[in-house]
Amino acid sequence: MTTAPALGGSFTTAQGLTLTRTGYGAMQLAGPGVWGPPADRDEAVRVVRAAIDAGVNHIDTADFYGPHVTNEIVRDALTAADDVHVVTKVGSVRGDDGAWLHARSPEQLREQVVSNLRTLGTDVLDVVNLRVGGGADGHSPVPGSLAEPFGALAQMRDEGLVRHLGLSVVDADQVAEAQAIAPVVTVQNWYNLAHRGDEALIASLAEQRVAYTAFWPLGGFSPLQSGTLDAVAGRLGAAPQAVALAWLLQRSPNMVVIPGTSKVAHLRENLAAAQLVLPDDVVAGLDTVAG
Secondary structure, eight states: OOOOOGGGOEEEOTTSOEEESBOEEOGGGSSGGGBSOOSOHHHHHHHHHHHHHTTOOEEEOOTTTBTTHHHHHHHHHOOTTOOOEEEEEESEEEOTTSOEEEOOSHHHHHHHHHHHHHHHTOSSEEEEEEEOOBTTTSSBOOOSOOHHHHHHHHHHHHTTSEEEEEEESOOHHHHHHHHTTSOEEEEEEEOBTTBOOOHHHHHHHHHHTOEEEEESTTOTTSOOOOHHHHHHHHHHTSOHHHHHHHHHHTTOTTEEEOOBOSOHHHHHHHHHGGGOOOOHHHHHHHTTOOO
16 A cells, blocks of 8 residues: 655655655634634644644744734744744734735835844844735735745845845746746645646746745635546545545655644644545546636
8 A cells, every 4th residue: 555655744845955845834823814814813823833843844924914913823832842944924914994005115114024033032033924916806816027026035145134035926938037047946836636827837946946836726715616536535434635635745756735724633634635545537537627
C-alpha cells in the first residue's frame, strides 16, 4: 500500500526556502467577514499551536485580516524555538466599514510592512506576498505592470526588512516581470478542484522551483460542491474535503495548500488529508470536474 509522506512532504524553492506542502491559512481566525476578533481567542491560539506541533512550518496570514487580529494570534502562538515560516501579504488594507481596499503605492507598502513587523512581533518578515489582482470577483488576476510596487518591496528586502518575496493573485506575465526585479519564492492564487485556470503557470513555476500556493483549496466562502467528488469520497471512505486536498497535493510537486479553520478538530482532519493517496483512476475522474 502506498503511503504519503507526512503533511504531503515538503518543497524547497530555488532560494532555499523549504515549506511543508500542507500549510495553515489563518484567515478564518478573525471574526465574521474576516473583521474583528474571534469569539474564542484562546481556541484560535490553540489552532495555530496545534498546526505547529503537528509539523506544519508554513503559516499564511495578513495584517489586513481583522485587521491585525490574525497576525497577533499567530505571534502569540509562536515560541522562539519554533522553526516556522510566516507568510504575510501586503497590497490591501481595510476600510472603516470592513471594505477591502487596494493600497499599493511605495509609501503604503512600507506602512504595511512596518505594521506587519509590529503585529507579528519580529524584526524581519520571512515571506511577503504582494497581492495584486482583484477583478470582478475580487480574487482573480488583473493584467498590468507591478514593477513599481514589487520594486518597492525589493528595496525593503535589500534593507533587511524582508527575507523572501512572493506574489498573490497574478498572471504569468506579472510573474515574469517580478522575477526580472527580484527572486520570487511563491505565487499564491485561487486554485482548487473546481476552479482551475493556472495549469500552465503551475508547470512553469515547477520548472523554476517556485512554490504555487493554492488559496481557497476547499472552495473558500462557497465550499466545493461536486457529485463526482462526493462519489469518490464515498468510495474511498474519506471526507470530500480530504479528497479535494489530496488531489491538489498530487497535482504537482510544487503545489502547497493552506486550508484554514478555527477549530482544532477540523485542523486535524485537514492535516490527515495529506496522508490520503488517490489511485490513478480516481485522479482521472476528478480531473473532469470543472467549476
